[in-house]
Amino acid sequence: MEGKFIIVIALLVAIGGGVAVVGGDLLPGGDGASAEPFPTQTATATPSTETATDGNGTTATATPRPPFGFAIENIENCGQTCRDVTSTLRNQQDTTAEDVTVYTRIFAGQGTDGDVVWQGNESVGTLGAGESYTTTRQVELSFSEALKIQNDDGWITVQTTVETADQTVTFSDERQVA
Numbered sequence: 001m002e003g004k005f006i007i008v009i010a011l012l013v014a015i016g017g018g019v020a021v022v023g024g025d026l027l028p029g030g031d032g033a034s035a036e037p038f039p040t041q042t043a044t045a046t047p048s049t050e051t052a053t054d055g056n057g058t059t060a061t062a063t064p065r066p067p068f069g070f071a072i073e074n075i076e077n078c079g080q081t082c083r084d085v086t087s088t089l090r091n092q093q094d095t096t097a098e099d100v101t102v103y104t105r106i107f108a109g110q111g112t113d114g115d116v117v118w119q120g121n122e123s124v125g126t127l128g129a130g131e132s133y134t135t136t137r138q139v140e141l142s143f144s145e146a147l148k149i150q151n152d153d154g155w156i157t158v159q160t161t162v163e164t165a166d167q168t169v170t171f172s173d174e175r176q177v178a
Contacts, residue, residue: 039103039161039168067093067169068162073134082140089134089162091127098165100124100133105159108145109152110174112159117145 074086091097105112105119118141124133149156154176161170 039163039170065092067091067097067167074136078138079140081143081146082138084136084138086134086136088132089124089127090132091129094129096129097127099163100127101163103161103163107157107159108148108155109157110155111157112172114152114157115145115148117141117148117156 069090069092070087073088074084076084076086078084089100089102091100101121101123103119103121106117107114108117109115118139120137122135122137127133155174157172157174159170159172161168163169
């Protein structure tokens with residue numbers, strides 16, 4: 001039974017990387033279900049200012065892109081139910097993002113109605129146009145939290161919000177990890 005818990009945790013962290021590619025999950029250091037507010041808002045793409053003109057004089061604007069990008073750089077084992085996750089948030093906008101904070105919650109089950117098994121936030125501050133922010137955070141679940149995931153048929157929902165002085169963008173992804 002203990003082997004299943006370890007597999008659940010390893011897959012949970014690995015799948016988190018897939019979520020992050022969608023938009024922005026710094027996996028900030030969690031402290032369980034803290035009482036801090038968790039902002040959410042539907043993600044909207046930022047129009048690009050890049051344009052091109054063809055030989056006929058037709059001008060086209062580049063396809064809209066999300067305001068933030070994200071990548072998991074490295075995942076290292078730090079214990080049976082612990083992973084050190086290094087991730088990078090990139091400002092894909094043409095302007096500076098001020099007062100950037102990233103919030104992350106992991107729910108047991110499909111959707112956000114289940115139990116929160118991990119959450120945290122990371123204050124990034126100012127992130128210039130095209131700049132990136134890299135951090136390493138520890139993601140650790142208790143055995144009871146891993147059991148909640150197992151009891152929900154191995155499903156998790158990862159919800160990440162990037163909040164700035166000007167906008168709030170939320171990304172969500174569901175994965176079966178066990």
